[in-house]
Amino acid sequence: MSVPAIKSSEEAIKIEEKYGAHNYHPLPAVLSKGEGVFMWDVEGKKYYDFLAAYSAVNQGHCHPKIVDAMIDQAKTLSLTSRAFYNDILGKYEKFATEYFGFDKLLPMNTGAEAVETAIKICRKWAYERKGIPETEAQIIVAENNFHGRTTTIISFSNDEGARKNFGPYTPGFIKIPYDDTEALQKVLEENKNVAGFLVEPIQGEAGVYVPTEGYLRKAKELCKKHNVLFIADEIQSGIARTGKLLAVDHEDVKPDMITLGKALSGGVYPVSAVLANDEVMNVIQPGQHGSTFGGNPVAGAVAIAALEVIRDEKLAENSMKMGEIFRKELNKYIENSSVVHKVRGKGLMNAILINDSEDSSTAWDICMALKENGLLAKPTHGNIIRFTPPLVITEEQIMDCVSIITKTLDQFEGKM
Template identity: 50%
Template sequence: MTAPTHPRTSDELIRAEEPVLAHNYHPLPVVVARAEGAWVEDVEGRRYLDMLAGYSALNFGHRHPALVEAAHRQLDRLTLTSRAFHNDRLAGFAERLAALTGQDMVLPMNTGAEAVESGIKLARKWAYDVKGVPADRATIVVVADNFHGRTTTIVSFSTDETARSGFGPFTPGFRIVPYNDLAALEAAVDETTAAVLIEPIQGEAGVLIPDDGYLAGVRELTRRAGCLFVADEIQSGLGRTGRTLAVEHEGVVPDVVLLGKALGGGIVPVSAVVGRREVLGVLHPGEHGSTFGGNPLAAAVGTAVVELLETGAFQRRAAELGEVLRDGLAALVGRGVVGFRSRGLWAGVDVDPALGTGRAVSERLMREGILAKDTHGSTIRLAPPLTITADELTSALASLEKVLVAGA
């Protein structure tokens, strides 16, 4: 049999995907072949500044030397045992991640959606075993415009019809209230409520930041009501907003924190549920699991990620460069930008709809050597690696100005 020939150009590779890949994504027409730091290079050798960072999975940039070294070192020793056996990397990873987040215990998983599903199961089990909610009556309160993943249970409480339509019947047990509305939240909580599950900052919705005091209010409300506060920090956590966790901006400590994306250092999928012993302690052997969760390679890379964050340097860098990002976007308001929201190195930018959709603006930025991505309508999100320099960030903002002026 003749070996298949492999197309080499970007156009050929994009066309080759069409008949063999499910069409569940609509990527920008760039084919990345190499990457380093905040930069990627396509198959033709064109370079782009990455202002998306894998939706925060690449907080430390592409191929961070410390993370690559940790992965290489572990690849030469042990990669997988399954949880049928112990491995020599897992305890250290769990201890350090718990300490970093101010929690007691860790449940290691792989993807962000798995962390959310695990958090839902934990909250329900806690409600039955600890709170005393009658069997199969537990409810979880969530907020509109959330994005926690796309599994069947998670889309059951999504308000995004693109994610929901055609995938029912849906999992019951969820109540949806408006985001940033403490009164509506309080009205939805009752004796059956196991948890309130929210993103401290709504990423997919356009980097929506709640009013000051909202997160503290959620913490106090859940404490009074005797239910859990579960914070989905999969995108907002691990340095992105200038703190280790976004909830720290209000001095809040949830009962459970969901982590993913950056926890794998852009090398392997790593996620985790971290929380109080009273909550994670309700799980017993056989009730939940994952063949790959907590594998030695993931634990080694995850430990290296925690080591980077333990210094506080990346959190400080995100806060300092976040001011550059905020000031640069403020200067564009009225000049193609109609509004924006930012915290640390994370921003949702609302472009004048007359200048095009978020997708169209992202395509123009791509032609200028900047990679960004739209959320909804005419909003784009910016989330560069925390390793980006001030000059690189300023250059990206100049490119945004250029494409907005050219589109006016």
């Protein structure tokens, strides 16, 4: 069987529709090349990337240092499994734990795997350290969360599209409103079997929902008071996306566990991790959790390079500065707009709220128009558009993108 050569976007979409499972609804842009903040489609049209693969390519597309690290390691040793040691994993673990300030790292591949890992560690800690009766541990989660789409994770999701007809669901989770420390306090006071509180410092899939200042700090204090693990899902919000290395750093909060993924590899390879201190991580013993590919040499080499790029190119600082410019310029437009009523976010994790219902097509139509004008973004929750470009973007490029966005929005003024 021969592999077909893709000659047009239309042909590529038809092939994928015929032979691929229909588990995504992509914007009809067939991309074939990426560099920095740009991507090109099959026909050669150039776009600004304002999604950054859901914050996986924070360092920009095909960053040469990260790509070189991957190629060099792949040519030397790609996989041993964890049946043996390799000469990269320990180096990576030491580098990453010192980088983020934790004792231990457990390596996995995808973000959802990292969250599943954190849940297992939390439950085991609850039984062996806190003394909760086995099988009775509860983990508190926030409504409108997004932590992945595995069977366990959708069990505590509000997204009926992800949940419906995938039951029976995994028990052991208590949902409370996001950004509500009173609700958290109430559950903690009434339930002695709570093991952990799993939360996104900024809810990404929910539409870049930024909590009230002080929410994370108060939540951590409550968890500490009740001997409950505070688990921060930094898979989207971490690794400089919000203008700090981690989003919790905006409130100087140190979680008991963090989950990382996406930009941990700069988007060139699946790499994820859970970090915690010895008191928590040491509950995991040989044979109790693992992954054939987790901690492979290529992943370790790639992650080290990706984190070095974040540090050496000062991408957190650039994210903070560019994000402030972006929101300031969009707010000028919003003052007189009938289409958009709000821009919100931190650093370069932002979203605009469209003046239409969640079941309308307006946000999608705007994204289609943005595509035609050379910028790629994607709606979420019907009437919200996320804007999360690679963190290497310059001020000149940000201003160019603001111009594209506002000119596109102009096309919809007066039509709603």
